[in-house]
Each structure stands twice: as C-alpha cells, then as structure tokens.
Amino acid sequence: MKILVVDDETDIQTLFEQRFRKEIRQKLVEFVFAFSGEDALNYLNHHEHEVVLILSDINMPGMSGIELLRQIKQKHLTPPPVVMMITAYGDAENFNMAKQLGADDFLTKPVDFNLLKEKLKLVS
Amino acid sequence: MYLEIVLAFFIFRYLRKSLPADALLQWDKIFVGGMALSAALVVMGVMLRDNTQITKWFTHAMLLGLIYLVFKQKELAPAKQLMYSILPYIALSVLKDLVLLISPAFSRDMNDYFETATLFAIIWMIAMWMITRKQKKALEKEKAKTLEIEKESRIIESLKAALEVQVAERTAALTQQKETLQQALDELKATQAQLIQSEKMASLGELTAGIAHEIQNPLNFVNNFSEINTELIDEMQQEMDKGNLEDAKAIGNDIRDNEQKINHHGKRADAIVKGMLQHSRSSTGIKEATNINNLADEYLRLAYHGLRAKDKSFNASMKTDYDESVGTIQVIPQDIGRVILNLITNAFYAVAEKKKMLGDGYDPTVCVSTKKLAEKVMIAVKDNGNGIPQKVLDKIFQPFFTTKPTGQGTGLGLSMSYDIVNKVHGGEIIVDTEEGECTTFTIYLPV
Structure with a gap:
C-alpha cells in the first residue's frame, strides 16, 4: 500500500520511516513524502494510480491541506484515494471544512501512531 | 508829550495784565496809580496849555521812574524788552526838553537833528514793538506746544500704566495656560507609554496562536523520536542478544540520529519561547550580536501562524531568500524583531485583504530576504498585496496613522519601527510601493 504523506515539516519523513520501520521492512506499506500541497498534486499527476492513501497536514504555507483536499476530490482520481486529514487540536473550523469537502478520515495532532496503524489495517 | 503819556498809560496797563496774579498783588496799586497819573497828566496838559513845562517834566519823571522800576525789579523783567523799545524815544525826549530848558537858541539850531532822531526813535520803537510781539507770539506758541507735549506724555504715561496692568494679566493667564499644557503633555507622555505597551501586547496577542502552533510541532517531534528511541534501544538489545552486532550498530546509529533530531526540535521550541519572552519583555536597549536570518525567519513563521490562527x-x-554571509550584527534583538514582525504582519494583512477581494486566481505571497552590502545589511519584506495609495504614503510612519478598521490597528507599528531603525540603530527604513501590485519595506542596518 502506497501512502503519500503531505507536511511542510521535513523531519516528518524520518519520523514516519522510523515509526513504520517494521512495516516498511515487511513491505506492508510504502511511503512517499511531499512537503507542500503543490508537491503533492504534482506527485499525484505523475503517479495517478499508485497512491492508495493520502495523509495530509492542514496548516501549510502556500497551498493548504484544505485546498489540496478540494483539488484531489475534484480530480476524480482512479481509484479514488482515501484522504486522511491531520487537524490541530480543537480546530473545529478546519475539521468541518475538510469534512464538507469529502475528507475520509481525521487524525488529531499530535498523531497517535498506534491509532494510525489500526486505521491503516482497516483501509488495506 | 501826549504820546509819552499815552505810552506810559499803556505800559502800566500792559504790565498789569501780563504779570502773574501772585506777583501782581504788591504792584497792582502802583500800576493803577500810574494809569491814574497818566490820565491826570493828560488833564493837566490840557488845562495848563500855555505852560507845558511842568506836565512835560512830570511825564519824564514818571517814565524814567517806570524804566528804573522795570530794570531794578526782577518780577518785572519780562517788560525789559518793552523798555528797550521806548528808551531811545524817552531819552531823546528828555534830552530835547533839557536842551530847550538850558539853551532855547541852541535847541532851535538843533531842531532838525532832534526831529530826525525822534523819527528814528519812533521807528525803533515800532520795530522793537513788532519784534517783541512776534517773539512773544512765537514764545506763546512754543509754550502751547510744550503744554501739548506734556499733555500727550501724560496720556502716554497713563496708557503705559494701563498696558502694564494688561501685560501682567496676560502673563498670568499665559503662565496658567503653560501649566495646563505641561500637565496635558505629561498626561500624554504617560498615555503614550501605555500605548506603546499595549501595542506590544497586541502584537503578542497576535503571536500567541502562532507560538502555540510553533511549539506544538517541535514538541511532537521530541515526544515521537524519544518514544522511537526507547523502542529502538529494546530492539538493539535483542539484536545484541542474538549476536547480530552489525544490525545492533545500525540501530545504534539510528538512535544517535534521532537523538540529534530531539535536540534540534528541543532547541527550536526553546528559541520560540525565548523569542516570545523577548518580545513581551521591555527592550533591554543593549545591542547584541544577533543572527539576522534566524531572527527574520523566526518572526516570519510566528506571524504566519498567528494570522492563520x-x-x-x-x-x-x-x-525566503537569506544571504548566509549576513551572519550576526550588533542590534537590539527585541527591537529589530518587533520591526520585522511588524513589517511581516502588515505584509500578510495586505495580501489577505487582496485575497478577500480577488479570491481564486490570486496567489498571496510574502517574501523575506536579506542581503549583505558594503558596511550594511539589508532586510526586505515584500508582498504582492494592493500597495499603498500615494496619498497616504507620506503618513504611514506617523504615530496613530492606520488604514485598518477601528480597533484593529494601533497605528503605532510603523512609527515605532521607524524610530527603532532610524533613531536607535542609525539605519534606514524605506518603502517602495506600486498601487495594486506590491509593497516592499526595506531596512538597512549599519554593520
């Protein structure tokens, strides 16, 4: 399963690679990283059918997670990827907006990796 | 002879009139007597028509007495002039009569000379009389003038006194006004200090949310990496137990890398908290070696997240376009930080306003750049907002000038920035704007 992680913090790559080191080693998941909404869209345009799940932060400079979500849902990618949004604690406004735009699931910062792993099992 | 008597009469009358009242008292009787005597002499002259000698000599005596009196008495000095005019005529008249008395024959011989001399004496008398009159008139005029001047100077004197009273009143009023103004100024200064503080607190308020966000992220990394490290240490021990030293070493390297990340993010959170404290604290006023790129970047992120919040x-x-050769320069970090924060907050405000107007299709962008120049460092904050209208451009650095709606801006941000850069650091802050297109604020700080 290919997962696209979108966040403006570059260390998120190391973090995910370490948190999922066993799963990666067992080839259960494959991670790709984009450090902005624009980068993420660009990647999706070139690898249309590969990504199964998109995990995106909302607060990002430039294109925000919300805007990215809107564009992904407009593009009707096949198969439609699961989009999981990471919202800040108590940020009801962005939560509702993302829900309205068709976000499939939510995670609250700070990310609970055990919970994320559970969710991933359900997706695959 | 009659001429002499008439003359005497009029001189008495003149003296009586011209003397001041207090001086007249003792002389009045004499003058009245003189006048009466003159009248009596006329009567006597008419009655003793055949023998004029007595009347003549009475007249001479009277006139000579009068002349003597005038020259002798100081009070009568003003009449001296008059005496000079009649003196030749009287003297001649006395001489003529004297000669006639002594030698009638000689007198007859000399008659022509006497006639001529008498004529001259009369001309003299008239001329003197006229000159005296003229002089007297001029004198009177002069006197009147002096009186007028005295009157005027008295008026001026009284006006001066009135004026002085007025000046004193005005001075008192002004002094009171000055005190009132001084009090108002003191109050204004106190208010200004309060406003500066509240401006600082307002910008801190804008930052709080940004700060929370900025601290949250590094803390998440710290927590996550330390949890991972705990797991990794367990794994490493397992590998070591199995004797897989190579794998254990690899895990050890990962642990060390993660440790570095923990340290990095811990420091990041630390810097943010320090920055926040620095911002809220009153300026130390002490210049410190400060990394300008770090300072600019820190406030860029804080401002961004503050606005997002x-x-x-x-x-x-x-x-961002940071010139690494800028390095550290001596500045008061809190103050310059405030300036940078201010410019960035304004830039974000400008692009946000334009975004509200234009919506999709407009890409709001704020660019922060630094550059090392000869002997100075440049910090530029550029936005592609709506620009600053020409008509308010020269007011933007004035205290309390703001284009933001009431309650949203103190109008002190740029004026304080100007003071900090120009007055405190001896630098320059320059604005360059194109209406509807962009605005760039550029700070030049001396190295």
Whole structure:
C-alpha cells in the first residue's frame, strides 16, 4: 500500500520511516513524502494510480491541506484515494471544512501512531 | 508829550495784565496809580496849555521812574524788552526838553537833528514793538506746544500704566495656560507609554496562536523520536542478544540520529519561547550580536501562524531568500524583531485583504530576504498585496496613522519601527510601493 504523506515539516519523513520501520521492512506499506500541497498534486499527476492513501497536514504555507483536499476530490482520481486529514487540536473550523469537502478520515495532532496503524489495517 | 503819556498809560496797563496774579498783588496799586497819573497828566496838559513845562517834566519823571522800576525789579523783567523799545524815544525826549530848558537858541539850531532822531526813535520803537510781539507770539506758541507735549506724555504715561496692568494679566493667564499644557503633555507622555505597551501586547496577542502552533510541532517531534528511541534501544538489545552486532550498530546509529533530531526540535521550541519572552519583555536597549536570518525567519513563521490562527481560511506563500554571509550584527534583538514582525504582519494583512477581494486566481505571497552590502545589511519584506495609495504614503510612519478598521490597528507599528531603525540603530527604513501590485519595506542596518 502506497501512502503519500503531505507536511511542510521535513523531519516528518524520518519520523514516519522510523515509526513504520517494521512495516516498511515487511513491505506492508510504502511511503512517499511531499512537503507542500503543490508537491503533492504534482506527485499525484505523475503517479495517478499508485497512491492508495493520502495523509495530509492542514496548516501549510502556500497551498493548504484544505485546498489540496478540494483539488484531489475534484480530480476524480482512479481509484479514488482515501484522504486522511491531520487537524490541530480543537480546530473545529478546519475539521468541518475538510469534512464538507469529502475528507475520509481525521487524525488529531499530535498523531497517535498506534491509532494510525489500526486505521491503516482497516483501509488495506 | 501826549504820546509819552499815552505810552506810559499803556505800559502800566500792559504790565498789569501780563504779570502773574501772585506777583501782581504788591504792584497792582502802583500800576493803577500810574494809569491814574497818566490820565491826570493828560488833564493837566490840557488845562495848563500855555505852560507845558511842568506836565512835560512830570511825564519824564514818571517814565524814567517806570524804566528804573522795570530794570531794578526782577518780577518785572519780562517788560525789559518793552523798555528797550521806548528808551531811545524817552531819552531823546528828555534830552530835547533839557536842551530847550538850558539853551532855547541852541535847541532851535538843533531842531532838525532832534526831529530826525525822534523819527528814528519812533521807528525803533515800532520795530522793537513788532519784534517783541512776534517773539512773544512765537514764545506763546512754543509754550502751547510744550503744554501739548506734556499733555500727550501724560496720556502716554497713563496708557503705559494701563498696558502694564494688561501685560501682567496676560502673563498670568499665559503662565496658567503653560501649566495646563505641561500637565496635558505629561498626561500624554504617560498615555503614550501605555500605548506603546499595549501595542506590544497586541502584537503578542497576535503571536500567541502562532507560538502555540510553533511549539506544538517541535514538541511532537521530541515526544515521537524519544518514544522511537526507547523502542529502538529494546530492539538493539535483542539484536545484541542474538549476536547480530552489525544490525545492533545500525540501530545504534539510528538512535544517535534521532537523538540529534530531539535536540534540534528541543532547541527550536526553546528559541520560540525565548523569542516570545523577548518580545513581551521591555527592550533591554543593549545591542547584541544577533543572527539576522534566524531572527527574520523566526518572526516570519510566528506571524504566519498567528494570522492563520486568527483567520483559518487565510493562506499565503512564504518565500525566503537569506544571504548566509549576513551572519550576526550588533542590534537590539527585541527591537529589530518587533520591526520585522511588524513589517511581516502588515505584509500578510495586505495580501489577505487582496485575497478577500480577488479570491481564486490570486496567489498571496510574502517574501523575506536579506542581503549583505558594503558596511550594511539589508532586510526586505515584500508582498504582492494592493500597495499603498500615494496619498497616504507620506503618513504611514506617523504615530496613530492606520488604514485598518477601528480597533484593529494601533497605528503605532510603523512609527515605532521607524524610530527603532532610524533613531536607535542609525539605519534606514524605506518603502517602495506600486498601487495594486506590491509593497516592499526595506531596512538597512549599519554593520
């Protein structure tokens, strides 16, 4: 399963690679990283059918997670990827907006990796 | 002879009239007597028509007495002039009569000379009389003038006194006004100090949300990496137990890398907290070696997240172009930080306003750049907002000038920035704007 992680913090790559080191080693998941909404869209345009799940932060400079979500849902990618949004604690406004735009699931910062792993099992 | 008597009469009359009242008292009787005597002499002259000698000599005696009196008495000095005019005529008249008395024959011989001399004496008398009159008139005029001047000077004197009273009143009023103004100025200064503090607190308020966000992220990394490290240490021990030293070493390397990340993010959070404290604390006023790029970047992120926290729908691209050779320069970090924060907050505000107007298709961008120049460092904050209208451009650095709606801006941000850069650091702050297109604020700080 290919997962696209979108966040403006570059260390998120190391973090995910370490948190999922066993799963990666067992080839259960494959991670790709984009450090902005624009980068993420660009990647999706070139690898249309590969990504199964998109995990995106909302607060990002430039294109925000919300805007990215809107564009992904407009593009009707096949198969439609699961989009999981990471919202800040108590940020009801962005939560509702993302829900309205068709976000499939939510995670609250700070990310609970055990919970994320559970969710991933359900997706695959 | 009659001429002499008439003359005497009029001189008495003149003296009586011209003397001042207090001096007249003792002389009045004499003058009245003189006048009466003159009248009596006329009568006597008419009655003793055949023998004029007695009347003549009475007249001479009277006139000579009069002349003597005038020359002798100081009070009568003003009449001296008059005496000079009649003296030749009287003297001649006396001489003529004297000669006639002594030698009638000689007198007859000399008659022509006497006639001529008498004529001259009369001309003299008339001329003197006229000159005296003229002089007297001039004198009177002069006197009147002096009186007039005295009167005027008295008026001036009284006016001066009135004026002085007025000046004193005005001075008192002014002094009171000055005191009132001084009090108002003191109050204003106190208010200004309060406003500066509240401006600082207002910008801190804008930052709080940004700070929370900025601290949250590094803390998440710290927590996550330390949890991972705990797991990794367990794994490493397992590998070591199995004798897989190579794998154990690899895990050890990962642990060390993660440890570095923990340290990095811990420091990041630390810097943010320090920055926040610095911002809220009153300026130390002490210049310190400060990394300008770090300072600019820190406030760029704080401002961005602060605005995001207030307006969730807002977003903007941040571009940075830091010249690494800028390094550290001596500045008061809190103050310059405030300036940078201010410019960045304004830039974000400008692009947010334009985004509200234009919506999709407009890409709000704020660019922060630094550059090392000869003997100075440049910090530029550029936005592609609506620009600053020409008509307010020269007011933007004035205290309390703001284009923001009431309650949203103190109008002190740029004026304080100007003071900090120009007055405190001896630098320059320059604005360059194109209406509807962009605005660039550039700070030059001496190295």
